[in-house]
Amino acid sequence: xxxxxxxxxxxxxxxxxxxxxxxxxxxxxxxxxxxxxxxxxxxxxxxxxxxxxxxxxxxxxxxxxxxxxxxxxxxxxxxxxxxxxxx
Amino acid sequence: xxxxxxxxxxxxxxxxxxxxxxxxxxxxxxxxxxxxxxxxxxxxxxxxxxxxxxxxxxxxxxxxxxxxxxxxxxxxxxxxxxxxxxxxxxxxxxxxxxxxxxxxxxxxxxxxxxxxxxxxxxxxxxxxxxxxxxxxxxxxxxxxxxxxxxxxxxxxxxxxxxxxxxxxxxxxxxxxxxxxxxxxxxxxxxxxxxxxxxxxxxxxxxxxxxxxxxxxxxxxxxxxxxxxxxxxxxxxxxxxxxxxxxxxxxxxxxxxxxxxxxxxxxxxxxxxxxxxxxxxxxxxxxxxxxxxxxxxxxxxxxxxxxxxxxxxxxxxxxxxxxxxxxxxxxxxxxxxxxxxxxxxxxxxxxxxxxxxxxxxxxxxxxxxxxxxxxxxxxxxxxxxxxxxxxxxxxxxxxxxxxxxxxxxxxxxxxxxxxxxxxxxxxxxxxxxxxxxxxxxxxxxxxxxxxxxxxxxxxxxxxxxxxxxxxxxxxxxxxxxxxxxxxxxxxxxxxxxxxxxxxxxxxxxxxxxxxxxxxxxxxxxxxxxxxxxxxxxxxxxxxxxxxxxxxxxxxxxxxxxxxxxxxxxxxxxxxxxxxxxxxxxxxxxxxxxxxxxxxxxxxxxxxxxxxxxxxxxxxxxxxxxxxxxxxxxxxxxxxxxxxxxxxxxxxxxxxxxxxxxxxxxxxxxxxxxxxxxxxxxxxxxxxxxxxxxxxxxxxxxxxxxxxxxxxxxxxxxxxxxxxxxxxxxxxxxxxxxxxxxxxxxxxxxxxxxxxxxxxxxxxxxxxxxxxxxxxxxxxxxxxxxxxxxxxxxxxxxxxxxxxxxxxxxxxxxxxxxxxxxxx
Numbered sequence: 001x002x003x004x005x006x007x008x009x010x011x012x013x014x015x016x017x018x019x020x021x022x023x024x025x026x027x028x029x030x031x032x033x034x035x036x037x038x039x040x041x042x043x044x045x046x047x048x049x050x051x052x053x054x055x056x057x058x059x060x061x062x063x064x065x066x067x068x069x070x071x072x073x074x075x076x077x078x079x080x081x082x083x084x085x086x087x
Numbered sequence: 088x089x090x091x092x093x094x095x096x097x098x099x100x101x102x103x104x105x106x107x108x109x110x111x112x113x114x115x116x117x118x119x120x121x122x123x124x125x126x127x128x129x130x131x132x133x134x135x136x137x138x139x140x141x142x143x144x145x146x147x148x149x150x151x152x153x154x155x156x157x158x159x160x161x162x163x164x165x166x167x168x169x170x171x172x173x174x175x176x177x178x179x180x181x182x183x184x185x186x187x188x189x190x191x192x193x194x195x196x197x198x199x200x201x202x203x204x205x206x207x208x209x210x211x212x213x214x215x216x217x218x219x220x221x222x223x224x225x226x227x228x229x230x231x232x233x234x235x236x237x238x239x240x241x242x243x244x245x246x247x248x249x250x251x252x253x254x255x256x257x258x259x260x261x262x263x264x265x266x267x268x269x270x271x272x273x274x275x276x277x278x279x280x281x282x283x284x285x286x287x288x289x290x291x292x293x294x295x296x297x298x299x300x301x302x303x304x305x306x307x308x309x310x311x312x313x314x315x316x317x318x319x320x321x322x323x324x325x326x327x328x329x330x331x332x333x334x335x336x337x338x339x340x341x342x343x344x345x346x347x348x349x350x351x352x353x354x355x356x357x358x359x360x361x362x363x364x365x366x367x368x369x370x371x372x373x374x375x376x377x378x379x380x381x382x383x384x385x386x387x388x389x390x391x392x393x394x395x396x397x398x399x400x401x402x403x404x405x406x407x408x409x410x411x412x413x414x415x416x417x418x419x420x421x422x423x424x425x426x427x428x429x430x431x432x433x434x435x436x437x438x439x440x441x442x443x444x445x446x447x448x449x450x451x452x453x454x455x456x457x458x459x460x461x462x463x464x465x466x467x468x469x470x471x472x473x474x475x476x477x478x479x480x481x482x483x484x485x486x487x488x489x490x491x492x493x494x495x496x497x498x499x500x501x502x503x504x505x506x507x508x509x510x511x512x513x514x515x516x517x518x519x520x521x522x523x524x525x526x527x528x529x530x531x532x533x534x535x536x537x538x539x540x541x542x543x544x545x546x547x548x549x550x551x552x553x554x555x556x557x558x559x560x561x562x563x564x565x566x567x568x569x570x571x572x573x574x575x576x577x578x579x580x581x582x583x584x585x586x587x588x589x590x591x592x593x594x595x596x597x598x599x600x601x602x603x604x605x606x607x608x609x610x611x612x613x614x615x616x617x618x619x620x621x622x623x624x625x626x627x628x629x630x631x632x633x634x635x636x637x638x639x640x641x642x643x644x645x646x647x648x649x650x651x652x653x654x655x656x657x658x659x660x661x662x663x664x665x666x667x668x669x670x671x672x673x674x675x676x677x678x679x680x681x682x683x684x685x686x687x688x689x690x691x692x693x694x695x696x697x698x699x700x701x702x703x704x705x706x707x708x709x710x711x712x713x714x715x716x717x718x719x720x721x722x723x724x725x726x727x728x729x730x731x732x733x734x735x736x737x738x739x740x741x742x743x744x745x746x747x748x749x750x751x752x753x754x755x756x757x758x759x760x761x762x763x764x765x766x767x768x769x770x771x772x773x774x775x776x777x778x779x780x781x782x783x784x785x786x787x788x789x790x791x792x793x794x795x796x797x798x799x800x801x802x803x804x805x806x807x808x809x810x811x812x813x814x815x816x817x818x819x820x821x822x823x824x825x826x827x828x829x830x831x832x833x834x835x836x837x838x839x840x841x842x843x844x845x846x847x848x849x850x851x852x853x854x855x856x857x858x859x860x861x862x863x864x865x866x867x868x869x870x871x872x873x874x875x876x877x878x879x880x881x882x883x884x885x886x887x888x889x890x891x892x893x894x895x896x897x898x899x900x901x902x903x904x905x906x907x908x909x
Contacts, residue, residue, distance in 0.1 A: 018505065019509070036509065037512075038678075038742070040512040042360075042745055042747075043359070043363065043516060045509065045512055045513035046505055048516070054546070056546070056551075056642060057548045057645070060641070060642070061641055061654065063546060063748070067359045067516070068358070069747055069749075070542075070747065071746070072641045072644070072654070072745070072746050072747075072748050073743075073744065074653055074654070074745065075743070077745055
């Protein structure tokens with residue numbers, strides 16, 4: 001099942017399947033270009049295992065473990081990362 | 088002899104350095120004889136008889152045939168080991184003296200490393216972090232130890248006391264023992280060896296900005312093996328795609344300036360992510376050497392890395408280094424120079440999937456026909472990835488290439504179902520991952536370290552905020568308490584100069600202008616900078632270096648989103664409560680120009696320390712603390728509303744928080760001091776001239792009796808709209824020049840400091856609201872102009888002045904209407 005990363009509970013692991021970008025524009029040079037690039041550059045490429053460590057309260061960022069390092073990911077960003085839950 | 092020149096660029100992060108006193112006695116074998124010698128004599132003797140090199144502030148030399156006793160951590164036995172380098176450097180800081188239960192003593196710089204046994208494993212710990220009870224290895228039977236030394240077994244001693252002592256003599260000394268990284272003192276104690284890292288990155292004699300950019304540029308020079316080497320520290324980067332200015336600068340430097348060698352500092356404890364960047368550097372086809380740094384931290388995490396294999400896989404020399412101890416730096420420089428002498432070793436090429444390679448080849452063929460500063464293959468890859476900068480530049484030369492690239496990139500997207508840039512990045516990560524799997528071995532299960540436990544607490548949903556609140560409270564309280572005290576003393580001291588000054592220049596017009604104009608401006612500057620700004624910066628950089636700021640960003644992200652920013656913006660805003668000028672400058676931590684401007688705008692609405700004086704001194708004192716507090720709350724609400732408003736009207740892509748929360752570490756003092764100094768210099772350059780000019784202007788206007796003219800012009804706004812006494816309007820104008828003087832000026836104009844007698848509570852509140860909201864001061868305007876250009880700076884200024892006056896007028900009417908019981 002493909003769900004946004006924000007659906008994962010603390011301790012759950014998912015495998016990145018795709019990243020969506022804002023609808024306006026899109027494409028290689030649209031509004032989402034930088035956003036997607038940033039995520040992918042930080043290691044969130046399709047096929048990567050991501051473990052959610054915790055979420056900050058009040059819809060704050062998520063703390064995730066990717067490729068051996070700890071990332072803070074704003075919720076708006078995390079919602080764009082779709083993962084296959086790995087149980 | 089003139090030195091040959093080399094340019095080395097550092098990409099990545101590194102730091103640190105340490106030694107023992109010259110009095111320390113070491114058991115050595117020199118010319119075949121075992122003897123006990125003082126460290127000072129050993130080093131000085133080698134320096135005098137062998138060619139030496141300067142590395143930052145250390146002098147280093149290679150001894151001919153010098154052996155010591157080292158501890159082999161594998162067998163836990165003593166071995167004879169060759170000393171590869173000796174060094175000395177100046178030391179003025181306090182030292183630590185460590186005494187063991189058996190009475191053995193060693194004195195070292197505070198950051199010198201000791202070997203201790205912790206939880207059943209050998210660890211390297213800095214002297215100042217040793218604690219009584221730590222077990223350190225010794226050799227019970229010390230000299231005379233003959234060749235059969237390896238049969239001697241290690242025993243253990245216990246640290247009993249650690250104390251600070253003053254350094255005796257100018258220099259401290261150390262030995263480098265390759266392979267074992269430690270040596271035994273004559274009293275049987277084993278100590279870790281040196282330590283030259285900071286000379287590479289810590290030598291920045293010059294820190295400035297990259298031309299035309301507001302990104303820090305750090306460079307320095309060192310002398311090594313007959314070369315004068317320029318070291319350029321490239322700004323911190325993750326990827327070489329144009330996302331941030333830092334990245335753009337770094338790759339442009341590498342491609343255009345063509346340094347002889349790029350040293351890529353790689354964090355061994357997070358190898359995969361770091362290799363991703365290394366792979367991109369390799370694509371730039373620049374000659375490079377890799378410093379595999381933080382090997383100690385990697386070891387603590389149970390990570391073992393096969394350097395030789397890594398070297399082979401990348402086709403680039405790899406030198407293991409340890410930032411804390413400085414291990415391997417000399418070798419690193421040696422390798423870099425060696426590589427440069429050979430004309431640089433070109434790294435291996437990363438191969439992508441065939442469907443990508445095929446299209447890279449097509450593009451490369453096209454690009455090779457034109458003149459372009461970057462390598463053709465790299466350019467082709469960047470075009471496929473849709474890199475805007477590269478596209479823009481190629482467009483100018485040959486637009487057809489860009490068209491072709493877009494078409495090819497669409498084809499790849501079709502094949503993979505992901506955008507082409509994602510495909511390429513994924514493949515790069517895959518390569519990095521594959522290399523990591525081949526060279527890296529996790530030897531022990533990871534157990535939570537202290538750093539992790541602190542991380543847990545400081546990002547906890549309840550405790551995290553509690554800790555943050557306490558930390559911020561402590562920071563602000565200590566800075567204001569200290570600042571108030573220190574600035575009082577400084578002021579008394581500096582105003583003591585007035586009588587002699589007036590004696591020289593006379594009491595007349597000239598003396599008055601010079602003192603009241605120039606000198607008082609200078610005094611004001613000094614009494615702000617030393618007591619407030621310096622501690623503020625020190626604490627800020629300490630928090631940053633430790634890693635805590637990224638946790639604050641994590642915790643405050645959701646709140647910052649309410650005003651259209653993300654977690655990192657909390658840092659400039661926090662700074663702004665101290666002073667808006669450094670806060671504006673610190674907006675650079677935001678990733679995009681849009682966010683920097685947005686954050687700076689919000690920052691200028693935050694009441695700085697000078698405004699706090701007005702709020703507390705006027706409203707707090709004469710109307711009531713509750714009202715002062717209300718004003719702060721109103722201000723915070725307005726900050727949110729206006730931030731949101733600016734967020735909605737500013738064009739561009741909004742970005743959200745994405746950052747690495749690296750492990751906590753003890754802040755490195757030298758880095759912190761350097762950062763503070765650099766920022767301070769910048770602050771002084773921007774603010775001081777303006778503070779002095781402003782004071783001079785105010786004084787001149789006063790002396791020339793022009794105050795009345797200003798009053799007449801301003802009176803409609805002041806009296807009719809704001810409902811303030813006619814005379815008060817003028818202080819608002821001068822507030823732009825010197826906000827901290829507003830109360831003093833108000834007192835002078837009204838002829839009393841008992842404001843309660845001349846102003847109604849409503850008037851005081853209105854006055855304070857205007858002071859709180861309009862542009863902080865002329866120095867802030869200058870800081871804004873420096874970062875964003877005059878047009879934007881003036882736009883913000885005009886907007887805020889109009890907004891403040893509007894808000895003041897509305898407040899005046901509302902308060903009159905409600906007529907609250909004060």
